[in-house]
Amino acid sequence: MTTTEAPHTPARADAPAPAPVRRARRLGPGRPIPFGWAIGPALLLAVWSIGSATGWIDPRNLSAPWDVVRTAGDLIADGRLQEHLWASARRALAGLALGVAAGLVLAVVSGLSRLGEGVIDGPVQIKRSIPSLALIPLLILWFGIGESMKIITITLGVLVPVYLHTHNGLRAIDSRYVELAETVRLGRAAFLRHVVLPGALPGFLLGLRFAVTAAWLSLVVVEQVNATSGIGYMMELARTYGQTDVIVVGLVVYGLLGLLSDGLVRLVQRRALTWRRTLAD
Amino acid sequence: MAPHPGGLTGTRRGPAVRAEGLVRTYAGRRVLDGLDLTLAPGEFAALVGRSGSGKSTLLRALAGIDHGIPASGALSAPHDVSVVFQDARLLPWRRVLDNVVLGLTGPDAAERGRTALAEVGLGGRERAWPTELSGGEQQRVALARSLVRDPELLLADEPFGALDALTRIRMHALLRRLWDRHQPAVLLVTHDVDEAIALADRVLVLEEGRIAADLPVTLPTPRTPGGHAYAQLRAKLLALLGVTDDPAGAPDAPATPGDPT
Structure with missing residues (x-):
């Protein structure tokens, strides 16, 4: 130590030892906690359980968690939950299928032709700024209060995100690929199949994720308008009788449906975009 | 052959x-x-x-x-007419063979594509994604895509x-x-x-x-x-x-x- 005469080490042998390095205060969030995501929900459940057990939460406002579980068991046992779930799922799927198909076709037409864009893009953008749910009064006047009104409302909610993201993805396709398609003399159909649709697929799948959420969202609302089946109807009925346990079961089912369908779309996304994953790896 | x-x-x-x-x-x-x-x-x-x-x-x-x-x-x-661009211009969402036969029709299209790939020394890479290939390999796929059409x-x-200088020398010989x-x-x-x-x-x-x-x-x-x-x-x-x-x-x-x- 002392033999080195490095000018940048002012410390000598007889000088006091250097002070230990003071570590800087850590400013980032730190290391991840295992199962950290579960802390909030578990806390919420604990507060709910304790509140119900001590009588601090009135069961007329919110049933105890164990009551909710028992009610769910009863509803499943007598088949009512499945029946309502099926009715809801059928509506959501019908609206989703129609909306996705319409959004996709509109996006392709509007993306491939200037005339199509002029005709289609404006109305969709206008529709975009009007919440689907605000259209319900008009849709009831036009289509009544039956199934068609419900499915059309869901369709309209689904159509917009699918259109927007697919159109965006389509327009983002590199023009060099269009040039390539011309030099290998692809026809319109082959161009659509090999360049346009695969190129717009990432955008479409992103739109689909928003669309699935939109479908469940619209479902909640339309099922409280004069429905005679479905999870929303079940909850509406429970409200009349003050059955908060049934309402909570309905909420949980909606939540699970949303999570499940989003996971499903993400799975499809990962499968369909293998060529992109190789970039990330 | x-x-x-x-x-x-x-x-x-x-x-x-x-x-x-x-x-x-x-x-x-x-x-x-x-x-x-x-x-x-x-x-x-x-x-x-x-x-x-x-x-x-x-x-x-x-x-x-x-x-x-x-x-x-x-x-x-x-x-x-076939065109080879400065960039290989392969569709990233199509596998190598599908890029070669892009736009080709007929029952023997895939077989011709395989032959063309073998000709440019990429036999066996038919199922690869374009992003998995090096720059020189991508350009060879582009060459195969051009030649499989038997252009005039x-x-x-x-x-x-x-391409880098060494790859370029090899590509010269290949093209000739x-x-x-x-x-x-x-x-x-x-x-x-x-x-x-x-x-x-x-x-x-x-x-x-x-x-x-x-x-x-x-x-x-x-x-x-x-x-x-x-x-x-x-x-x-x-x-x-x-x-x-x-x-x-x-x-x-x-x-x-x-x-x-």
């Missing part, structure tokens, strides 16, 4: 490319200004010129992909410009070999005088929208730099392009077109 339907050798009549008084105008500038050009079937020609001289414009005109550009003049080119005219727009076997007329756009001499049997110098010089290359192949004839041709081409070894000479002085032969 390679599927090689007749028509390439038997049914050809007249020149592969004939352009007369070709004019293309971009943003008010006549990039091609009364250009005349004839390419014989199976001829390997290189097109050199300074940047902005209109090389790519001519190539795009021959490929028929210059939509909406004010154009005049007569131009005839074969129906079966192969247009190549600085196809090796983005493929040309030998398939005998398309080739127009190779390049800014590299050595590349032009190494590959082509005729070097065209483009200047201000016209062919300013048309030099035959009669050196025996394979052509390696060195030797008097090579150096002479190289110096002549560089002079035509406005590059001289004379330090006093202004490098940007306009080249004197001189006698084309």
